[in-house]
Amino acid sequence: MTQTPWWKKSVVYQIYPRSFNDSNGDGIGDIPGMIQKLDYIKELGIDVIWLSPVYDSPNDDNGYDIRDYQAIMDEFGTMEDFDLLLQQIHERGMKLVMDLVVNHTSDEHEWFIESRSSAKSPKRDYYIWKKGIDGREPTNWASNFGGSAWEYDENTEEYYLHLFSKKQPDLNWENPLLREDIYEMMKWWLDKGVDGFRMDVINFISKDQRYPDGEVKPGNKYASGSSYFRNGPRIHEFLQEMYTKVLSHYDTMTVGEMPGVGVEEGKLYTAEERKELNMVFHFEHMGLGDGEHGKWSALSWKLTDLKRIMTKWQKGLDQKGWNSLYWNNHDQPRVVSRFGNDNEKFREKSAKMLATCLHGMKGTPYVYQGEEIGMTNVAFPTIEDYEDIETLNWYKEQKEKGIEEAEMMRAIYARGRDNARTPMQWNDSKHAGFTTGVPWLQVNPNYKRINVTNSLNDPHSVFYYYKSLIELRKKDETIVHGSYHLLLPDDEDVYAYTRTYKDDMLLIVCNFSSSVQTRSFSELGERKVDRILSNEDSKQTYSLENVELSPYEAFIYRLT
Known part of the structure; x- marks a missing residue:
């Protein structure tokens, strides 16, 4: 039997360096600060750390504008600091995946x-x-x-x-000399000992060489143009060349960030025999609630739509590729505010429910820093409190169009990228223990209640629930390998599915509502019910008939 690749059994933790932990009081997270917190990440049970860019950068787009691929940004430390970080991660039995940003560089490169x-x-x-x-x-x-x-x-x-900031000119992947320079840089990092790459907007690197105009929507000056650079004509050729020349020589984990990728393309990118990538980040579920103005519309969303999207990917890549599983990252709002309920009554319970729903699925789960303690979105009073270039540019454009201030701020509160970038909340001291100085971005005011110290002191916290889910993946083959089957597809309150592997079946049920729900799962037949994990510690269910679910209740049962 073929051995399961390590990345299929792993759980990944994303560190956003500027906001994680500041060791020297300059208000900016840094590499020595990460080293200080490795035992915390290990305690959670994490296998792989994905490190957002730490390369030398003028920082126009928070490090995604790279000036030197083989140097460390001064604010984050030195290459010696990085080498120590890598060593310390490996000594704890974890791996490190770097961000690879090769659609564009800084204009200062x-x-x-x-x-x-x-x-x-x-x-x-x-x-x-x-x-x-x-x-x-x-x-x-x-x-x-x-x-x-x-x-x-x-x-x-x-x-x-420049598909992003004007300080981020796009690289010309049609040039073989450019590609060779990129491959040499990748080998340099892999020879250092890094364990793989998360590849930023990697499906943008092949452009339609005709460079046609796009269709301009009413009220806009410019067209999307995305159909001419997303999943472009030579993208698979480029990735297969990258695999042949670089990745095939190392034991790596690769994940491609791919806006606009669908399931059929996802199969091509991740099928093992095609030798491209291990998995992709798609954005279909992140687009829920998008409207006329994309994410800034921030409309309501339906659970049936979320189920349809997640099921499509679970089914589509089953036996044909591999899924990445994520609820949030440095570009997305906090999941408990987005898909759960962040008021104090339901925050912890809905955070655990969302974790159950995602970690019960087939694929490699990603935990974004602070997700494991239930950090929430933030609503700063004024636009001057925000730092994100995308948010500030959008606000400026809308203001010029005469859009009301309150409407713009509502959209920013719901979907702005700074929601994810507020500093990590370590304790209830000033600035949440993130820094002894002035933080580069304000801390979420709720840090007195929501912080790591409180979580570690509470055996029933969101942190320990995540830890239990991660432990389950390490020891349960059905979580890793089992096929997925959706139940109750038309239900707007309850997300239920099974995972089946050989003779084993798991039932995962999640109540996405703030009200009591009762459901029957008798279609699964007469079975013995064994509770594996639940966010309702006191409850026991021994029957699949008339299962009562309290608000935001979630459980995983083994059925025999």
């Missing part, structure tokens, strides 16, 4: 400085340069951060493409 120096520069084609058309940009594509995706360069009288 030496490649770009050389590229823009002259139209005849040897590095010119490391980036995407085009002449304007009839006095305007080469295409009408919009940047993901607002405005045009093209920036004019007076020196060479051409435009360069």
Whole structure:
């Protein structure tokens, strides 16, 4: 029998460096601060740490604008600090996955400085340069951060493409010399001992070489253009080349962040025989509640839609690929505020319910820092309190359109990226124990109640519930390998499914509502019920008939 790859049995913990732990009082999280907290992460039961970018960067987009791929940002420490972090992680039996950002660099990267120096520069084609058309940009594509995706360069009288900030010029993957330089950089990190990569917007690297205009929606100046760079014409060729030249020589874990990827593409990216990636981050469930203005519409969502999306991916990649499982990350709002209930009465219980729902599924679960203690969204009083470039650009655009302040702030409170980036809440001391200085972004005011110290002192906390779920995955083959089957597909309050492996069956039931629900699971037949885990410690159910679920109750039962 083929041995199960380590990443299929692992649980990943994402660290967002600026907000995790500050060791020197400058208000910014750093690598020595991470080292101080490794025992905490180990206590949770984590197998893999995914580290968001720590590379040298001018920090226009919080480190996703890289100036030097083989240097550490001064604010975070030194390469010696990084080497010690890697050593300490490995000594604790954990692995480290780095962020790989190769759709774009910083405009301060030496490649770009050389590229823009002259139209005849040897590095010119490391980036995407085009002449304007009839006095305007080469295409009408919009940047993901607002405005045009093209920036004019007076020196060479051409435009360069930037799908994100104008300080993040896109790399030209059509250039084989550029690709070789990227592969050499990846090998440098893997030779250091890192255990894999989370690849930032990796499905954007192949652009449609015709560079056509997109369709402009009414009221907008620019078009999405995404159909011309998402899952582009050579994307699978590029990833297979990356695998052959780099990844095949190491025992790695790879996950591709892929906005706009569907299940059928997901199979192509993750099927083992295709030799591309181990798993992808799709965004279908993150799009729930999107409206006319995308995520900024922040509309209500239906549980049936969430079930449909999760089930589609569970079924679609079963035996054909591998799923990544996540509720939130550095770009998404806090899950207990998004899909649960963050008022104090139900916060902990709904956080445990959401954890049960996700960790019961097939795939590799990801825990975002603070998720394991039930951290929530934040509502800062004014726009001046926010730091995120995407949020600030959107606010500026909407203000120019005359949108009301209250409406804009409601959208930011619901879906803004700074919800995830408020500093980690370690204790109830000033600034939540994150820093002795002034934090780069304000701490969520609820840190006095919601913090790590309180969680570790309470045996019934969200932290220990996550720990139990992680332990279950380590010892239960059905959690790792079992097939998934959805129950009650039309139910708007209860999410229920089974996991089956060989002769073993698990039943996972989650009440997403704030009211009591009663459901019957008699379709599963006459079976003995054994409770494996529940967020209702005092309850026992011995029958699948008329199961009463309290608000936000969740359980995992073994059926024999």
